[in-house]
Amino acid sequence: MFHEWSLVLFTVLVQMAAGAMLLAPVASLAGLAGAGSGVPAGLAGCSRARRVSRGVALVAAPVMAASLLISLLHLGTPLNAPKTLLHLGTSWLSREILFTGLLALCAVVLAVAEGRGKGASPVLRGAGALAAAACLLSMTNVYMLRTVPAWNGPLTPLAFVAAALLLGAGVVAVAALWPHADTDADGGEAARPGATALALAALVTLAALVVHALALLAAMPGPVVPGGMGLATAHLVLLALSAGVLLAATLRARAADIPGALRLAGLALALALAGELAGRVLFFGLYARIGL
Template sequence: MFAEEWPLLTFTLLSQFGVGAYIFFVIVRAFNKKLGNNLAINVTKRGIMMVGPVIALALVFSLFHLGTPFGAYRSILNLDSSWLSREIIFTSAFFALWIVSFYLDRKGTWNQIVGWVTSVVGLGAVFCMASIYASSIKPAWTDANTYLAFYGTTILFGAVTSMIFILMSKEEKTEGLTSIIKGIGLAGLGAMIAQLVYLPIYVSGLSVSGQAGLKSAALLTETYAFSTVIRWALSFVGLAIIGWVFYRNNKSQSQMKFYLAALTLVLVGEFLGRYIFYATGVSIIVG
């Protein structure tokens, strides 16, 4: 993989981490009245705060793949024709709206509408990220798998992060909150299953996409076959650990190490998956 792709890899993962976490926190807060006692607000307060620094760091990494970082402002001048410009605008807008929502949250005047608008903008940012690759000259990227992978990572990161923050909170885990946690876990699991179900279709499509597609298919099924298995195993085990701690209902401080282990496994798994995504992108222009 070329050195200049590392900042892009980090940018996409961090952005999807922040967007996914924020969306799930907003979804949880949508049940605040039903749960009562501001329970949904209290269990997600630290999580909302965490999103901003993550997105800020992602934006910093986004500068490093530009030829001249200090000329980054020029990259937004082609909004009508460039997915890169749209990506920067949407990601920056998401960060700006996070600042607004975080300010309201700190004042104790959380606005759910602002939360939903910010979430939609975040989803738009992920769509723009995926569209940059989907409009490339690399068959491995122009497939619907790119959108499935980017949104799948967003959902998985959001599910895992939100469950960890909720379970780590000192608030009582009521029956209503427990049901929400279960639903979040199923959403994360569904995001992974959807990608795995589509994987054979994706590889089959690459096999009939010319020499570049054949090369990408060979990389996936041969060179990176074991890495792909490890990637999915790490993500599944990470999610399973959270589920195990949740159903075990262990309230001791020792559960922290399990949450950290789970988050680490998912992060490494998704990092490996994104590495494979970049490594298997073979251009139709050869030589």
């Protein structure tokens, strides 16, 4: 099997951060937290938006920093890494490195702005979401090589986008539930997300699970991968469990048990991460180029 452990970790972690930074502004705009009780809707919504934005930035920044360090493990001569930006004209790998760097920069700037307690500007959040989208697009194209048939089809875009949305939804759910002194003071318990947020995260997870299953079907019959059936099973079962645990978290939130809901959302995110890692090992195992 094609062993690239550093790339398995790098792609999954970057997609998690990118998905979260794409979904965070959407979650804030849509007021995913739902209406609170006993708190003016505007105040509660604002508090929830900040909670999501801050949580996502505080997760995305270290995840992106770790991802960039992990990506260096894949290189034979890491000191030449700055030269990987020299071929933006035709190399999708060069473009991926540029946009991954920009995404990391946006995540760090957002985290610093949020850490100061003032909150990041909508422009900065928008720039982060744009960098996340560009990063996902370029990363997908890196693997869509015309000489690697298994990757040069629906598998790559479907698997990468599904992973980003699924893991991103998990991060947003945990970020929204995480207790925080000053945002809690704004709106109290009611500023915490309602069951709607978790139900939507579970829905995104279920939809991504279906997309992953379709992506695997699209890759058939594909190259024979040792242990491939076990990896595919682990991939889909762990993601299904993640969706189930998120639904359980939804029920806890409806019963106003926020700490319980947070624990379950964290477990769901861990299961989703494990499921995506299994799926990514299988993805790299499918590598087989035409010719010699």
